[in-house]
Amino acid sequence: MHDAQPAVHHHTAPEGFIAKYVFSVDHKVIGLQYYGLALLAVFIGMVLSWLMRLHLGWGSLAIPGLHLLSRNGAPGNIMTPEYYLSLMTMHGTIMVFFVLTNAPLAGFGNYFLPIQVGAADMAFPRMNMMSFWVTFAAFITLMLSFFVGDGPPLSGWTAYATLSSVGGASGPGEATGQTFWAIAIALFCVGQLLGSLNFITTTLDLRAKGMTLARMPLTTWAWFITACIGLLAFADLLPACILLILDRSFGTSFFNPAGMVLNGQVTKYSGGSPLLWQHLFWFFGHPEVYIAIIPSFGIVSHILTVGARKPLLGGTRVMTGCILAAAFLSYMVWGHHMFLSGLNPFSAILFSVPTLIITIPFTVGVLMLIGTVYGAKLRFNTATLFSLGFISVFVSGGISGFFLAQPSIDIYLHATYFVVAHFHFVMAVASIFGIFAGTYFWMPKMIGRMMNETLGKVHFWLTFIGVYCIFMPMHYLGLAGNVRRYAAFTDNFLVPLIPVHKFITVAALATGAVQFIFLWNLFHTRFWGPKAPDNPWDATSLEWSTTSPPPFDNFGGRQLVVNHDAYQYGVEGPKDYIMQTDPAEAAGD
Amino acid sequence: MESDFHSKGKDIEVSESGAGAHAVIMEASPFGLQSKKLAIWLFIASDAVTFGVLLFGYSYLRLGSLDWSYPFKGASILNGFIMTVILLTSSLTMLAAVIAAKHDDKRRCLRWIGFTILLGTIFAVLHLREWFHMFGEGWAIYKNPLGGSPVFAAGFFGITGLHLLHVISGVIALSILAIRYNNGVLDKNHVETTSLYWHFVDLVWMFVFPIMYLMNAAR
Numbered sequence: 001m002h003d004a005q006p007a008v009h010h011h012t013a014p015e016g017f018i019a020k021y022v023f024s025v026d027h028k029v030i031g032l033q034y035y036g037l038a039l040l041a042v043f044i045g046m047v048l049s050w051l052m053r054l055h056l057g058w059g060s061l062a063i064p065g066l067h068l069l070s071r072n073g074a075p076g077n078i079m080t081p082e083y084y085l086s087l088m089t090m091h092g093t094i095m096v097f098f099v100l101t102n103a104p105l106a107g108f109g110n111y112f113l114p115i116q117v118g119a120a121d122m123a124f125p126r127m128n129m130m131s132f133w134v135t136f137a138a139f140i141t142l143m144l145s146f147f148v149g150d151g152p153p154l155s156g157w158t159a160y161a162t163l164s165s166v167g168g169a170s171g172p173g174e175a176t177g178q179t180f181w182a183i184a185i186a187l188f189c190v191g192q193l194l195g196s197l198n199f200i201t202t203t204l205d206l207r208a209k210g211m212t213l214a215r216m217p218l219t220t221w222a223w224f225i226t227a228c229i230g231l232l233a234f235a236d237l238l239p240a241c242i243l244l245i246l247d248r249s250f251g252t253s254f255f256n257p258a259g260m261v262l263n264g265q266v267t268k269y270s271g272g273s274p275l276l277w278q279h280l281f282w283f284f285g286h287p288e289v290y291i292a293i294i295p296s297f298g299i300v301s302h303i304l305t306v307g308a309r310k311p312l313l314g315g316t317r318v319m320t321g322c323i324l325a326a327a328f329l330s331y332m333v334w335g336h337h338m339f340l341s342g343l344n345p346f347s348a349i350l351f352s353v354p355t356l357i358i359t360i361p362f363t364v365g366v367l368m369l370i371g372t373v374y375g376a377k378l379r380f381n382t383a384t385l386f387s388l389g390f391i392s393v394f395v396s397g398g399i400s401g402f403f404l405a406q407p408s409i410d411i412y413l414h415a416t417y418f419v420v421a422h423f424h425f426v427m428a429v430a431s432i433f434g435i436f437a438g439t440y441f442w443m444p445k446m447i448g449r450m451m452n453e454t455l456g457k458v459h460f461w462l463t464f465i466g467v468y469c470i471f472m473p474m475h476y477l478g479l480a481g482n483v484r485r486y487a488a489f490t491d492n493f494l495v496p497l498i499p500v501h502k503f504i505t506v507a508a509l510a511t512g513a514v515q516f517i518f519l520w521n522l523f524h525t526r527f528w529g530p531k532a533p534d535n536p537w538d539a540t541s542l543e544w545s546t547t548s549p550p551p552f553d554n555f556g557g558r559q560l561v562v563n564h565d566a567y568q569y570g571v572e573g574p575k576d577y578i579m580q581t582d583p584a585e586a587a588g589d
Numbered sequence: 590m591e592s593d594f595h596s597k598g599k600d601i602e603v604s605e606s607g608a609g610a611h612a613v614i615m616e617a618s619p620f621g622l623q624s625k626k627l628a629i630w631l632f633i634a635s636d637a638v639t640f641g642v643l644l645f646g647y648s649y650l651r652l653g654s655l656d657w658s659y660p661f662k663g664a665s666i667l668n669g670f671i672m673t674v675i676l677l678t679s680s681l682t683m684l685a686a687v688i689a690a691k692h693d694d695k696r697r698c699l700r701w702i703g704f705t706i707l708l709g710t711i712f713a714v715l716h717l718r719e720w721f722h723m724f725g726e727g728w729a730i731y732k733n734p735l736g737g738s739p740v741f742a743a744g745f746f747g748i749t750g751l752h753l754l755h756v757i758s759g760v761i762a763l764s765i766l767a768i769r770y771n772n773g774v775l776d777k778n779h780v781e782t783t784s785l786y787w788h789f790v791d792l793v794w795m796f797v798f799p800i801m802y803l804m805n806a807a808r
């Protein structure tokens with residue numbers, strides 16, 4: 001007999017402000033806390049991008065108040081090149097970690113994974129609470145790097161050795177700032193590892209009666225697979241950060257080779273390899289970007305079936321298979337970030353081939369989405385619009401990936417704006433569109449009020465046009481040879497490109513301003529939005545079979561029995577859908 | 590808090606004694622594992638990756654090194670061998686503890702946990718003794734007094750240090766387990782879950798010892 005004993009929690013409602021809203025063990029509160037943290041982080045990251053873009057378009061511009069942020073970095077309010085790199089580093093770090101890993105996975109996943117499998121909470125509620133507060137501590141540590149020592153690090157979110165591994169001698173921000181960065185990221189890894197444990201255990205162990213793995217909605221599958229990726233990926237970044245701290249603060253030479261001369265003095269390091277950092281970082285880094293996109297992919301697929309009133313083309317099986325294939329392959333391609341690092345040229349083939357293979361499951365997935373929408377009578381609400389927009393921007397960003405996957409082309413395009421365009425389209429735009437879609441879709445459930453559709457549609461169209469204006473020209477810039485991570489463009493082949501940068505800057509500022517429409521919508525909805533019904537979208541998954549917002553134990557203590565999968569749409573009968581908890585005699589399945 | 594269960598085909602009926610009988614029928618976990626055990630296996634997987642990354646990095650740098658050191662003479666190897674035997678024995682005593690717990694023999698189980706704690710502590714003491722002997726000879730995490738590659742020192746102290754941290758955490762965890770199992774707060778499943786962690790720590794040592802000690806034996 002199985003010694004199977006799932007964790008069952010006898011829930012009593014928490015009392016008191018601290019227990020209910022601060023140190024809450026309720027996955028719904030924790031999910032909202034993660035989402036709130038991501039919202040704060042994205043606005044900080046966006047402001048940083050505005051500062052960067054202003055400097056790139058108008059290099060001698062004095063930005064009022066900048067010297068308050070950093071006296072050394074912006075004397076007279078004019079950004080130094082080093083400070084530009086510092087702002088770039090923080091922009092990347094905040095966005096990749098605290099926005100793209102937090103919101104779609106930890107935010108929505110924490111809120112909806114237990115509900116979608118029919119559980120009363122996550123498997124380990126207290127560990128869930130710990131994982132949020134560890135992540136929050138990581139965020140504070142990272143933010144402190146702005147204000148300690150001589151500012152934040154300037155080595156990029158990739159923190160390449162040896163720039164990052166020798167301490168203060170390599171530049172402003174590299175003393176205390178980089179150490180704070182490394183500690184913050186190490187803490188973040190711990191938080192994510194704890195979260196992954198919870199997600200995986202909850203998915204496998206706490207499903208309601210009848211909720212077989214095959215009947216789980218795509219979003220649950222996406223969160224589950226992402227958690228599996230994260231479990232192994234963050235377990236790689238954590239020791240890498242610890243080795244970095246050892247090199248910086250304890251004089252070790254993991255990443256520092258012999259014979260380095262810093263400030264005119266020969267250093268005492270010996271035996272280390274900067275390439276080791278690149279291997280360790282990218283072995284984490286590539287799965288990380290899939291962690292950033294897969295939940296959004298799941299969310300968008302899920303929302304499109306609701307909007308199209310049709311199950312996915314190929315069913316849950318094909319899409320899940322695509323995501324699984326991509327997740328598996330994601331561990332084999334890290335070297336495509338290192339084509340120009342001096343590795344044996346034959347190794348480039350070893351990495352290029354799986355990278356090109358990875359395009360296949362993603363392409364199949366996108367084709368499944370397009371095929372689902374094809375011929376459907378779409379219900380156009382903001383969530384559906386952002387999901388359609390996701391398809392567009394994901395294809396736009398993905399296609400540039402085909403180019404970059406080939407070493408011969410990458411020799412020219414590596415570290416140019418072509419790469420910047422690629423990853424911003426797939427991460428900053430596509431993944432964020434997934435977050436927006438999820439927000440408009442699930443906000444009624446989470447706070448019990450409907451968001452304003454008009455504001456939502458304005459938000460969508462202006463953002464959609466805006467992101468194309470920002471990132472499409474970057475492909476051209478890259479092909480023209482515009483190197484990335486430059487604070488200024490003074491070479492004779494770069495100066496003619498500055499007008500393009502100015503255009504991009506204006507587009508970025510405008511698109512950023514549009515996001516305040518979204519913020520206003522959220523705020524207005526929270527206090528004055530119309531009350532949301534239990535199932536405003538006529539959707540089938542378990543979250544729509546409970547109240548908006550759900551009670552503290554998600555289903556009011558009733559025994560759930562699941563009889564259908566999550567994609568019974570377009571069925572015959574008085575309503576065109578069958579909820580997962582509807583009786584088994586209903587047609588379909 | 591004890592929970593009874595019995596499985597009916599593919600479903601599992603779980604009822605909690607205590608605050609009223611509250612039966613919840615759920616889908617069977619595909620691995621037939623209780624949640625805490627599954628969680629420990631997942632944690633072990635991630636910790637294995639962590640150690641794997643460190644051992645990979647160490648090997649990568651060692652293969653590229655031109656001035657590697659081979660400092661471990663007979664006494665060090667013998668010390669390491671004794672430490673290995675002690676840790677392997679502690680896994681055996683932990684296994685005995687789990688078997689005793691399965692038979693609900695609390696007294697015997699606690700005795701075996703006690704032996705495991707003792708052996709783990711001896712391991713840590715021997716390890717620290719060796720470290721301080723090396724410090725006395727001029728070793729540090731950043732310094733190789735033999736003039737060879739400093740990566741040797743960094744790798745050795747870093748990796749064995751992380752392992753030692755796991756051993757000490759394990760000893761603390763076992764102590765807490767023993768106290769709470771005695772009080773009835775924790776049950777035999779917790780004994781088994783903690784034993785999984787301890788076996789993992791032992792398994793890691795079976796990689797660390799050959800790689801860090803035997804391969805660096807004085808030639």
